[in-house]
Amino acid sequence: MMGTQGSVATNAATVVIIEDQQAIAELLCDVLSEAGFAPTWAPSAQEAAAVARDLHADVVLLDVMMPERSGWSVLEELRADPATHETPVVIISAVYDRPGLHPLPAGGPIRFAAKPFDIADLVETVAALTA
C-alpha cells in the first residue's frame, strides 16, 4: 500500500517517506510538496524498500522506530539492492543513533535527523541531497 502522493512538477525529485506515524507522514508530504518535491508515503515497512526501488526514489526518509520492522533492516535491504544501493537516505530517529551503534552499510550518502528536528532543516537536507 502506498499513501499520500504530492502533486508537483514532472521533474520533481521523488522522496519516499518510510514512516509509521500517519500524522508525521502527512506533514512531511505537505511540506515537501510545497517545497517542490514529489513525496510518497510508504506506510508499510515490509514493502518500503520495494516502493523506493519501484519509484526510483531520489531520496528516502526513513524512520528507524517502526513497530513491524526496524528501519535499520530496511536500510540494509535498500543497500543490498543495486537499484537503491546509492540512493541517499535520511534516517529519522527519536533517539539519536550514532553510526557507531548501528554500523552503516556501504552505499549512497546517509544523513541523520533526530526528533525533534526542525522542519526547515529537513527540507534543506533533502534539497542538498537532490542538488
Place this chain on the structure above:
Amino acid sequence: MTARESHSSMDDLIARSMVAAPTDPTSNQVEFQAAGSGYGEPRPGPATTPGRVAALLRGQASRIVANWVLRAANLPAFRATPNLTLDRLQDAIPSLLDASLTAIASSDPTMDPEPLARALDLAAEHGRSRAGEGFGIGVLLAEYQHLRMEIWNSLWRIVDADPTMASVPRELQSRLTSIFDSLAAAAAEAWVEERLSTGGASQG
C-alpha cells in the same frame, strides 16, 4: 480543514498584516542531529515592541506548527493512537497559535482583555475536544508545553538572524509564560469539566 488549508489560512493572515520572517542562517547544514534550542547569550539591542515580535513570529507560523507536530506526534498517547491523522492531531493548533500571538502582541490584558479572552476560549475548546477524544490531561498539557517551546525556539531564530532583536527574549519571557500558563489552565479546566460531565476514560 486539511493541513495545507490550515497552513495556507495562517499564511494568508501573515501576508495580509505582517512582516516577512527572516531566513534562518543556521539551517543550511547538510548533516544535522536535531533542531538547536536556539538558546544563546543575549546581545545588546534596542527595545522592541511585542507587536513587532508577534508579527515576526507569525511569519514563522507554519514552521512553528510543523515543528509542534513533529514533537506532539511522538507523545506516547498520540503515538499509540492508530491512524492518527495530521488534521486530528493539529486541528486546534494554528488557531491557538494565532490567538496566542495576538495576545502576546496586545497591551496589558487588564486594559485590553479581548485577545487573551479569545485565546482562552480556544484553549478551553481544545481541552474539551481532547477530553471527548479520550486523551488524558497529561498529553493535553504537553501539547501546550511543546507549543510554547516552539514559539520560544522561533523567537531565538529571529534573534539569531537579527542582532538588533537581542533584547526580545528577555522582554517577552514573562508575557509568554503568563499567557501559556493561562492557556494550559483554561484547557485543563475545560478538560476536567468535560470529563466530569461524561465520565469517560482516557488514553494517557
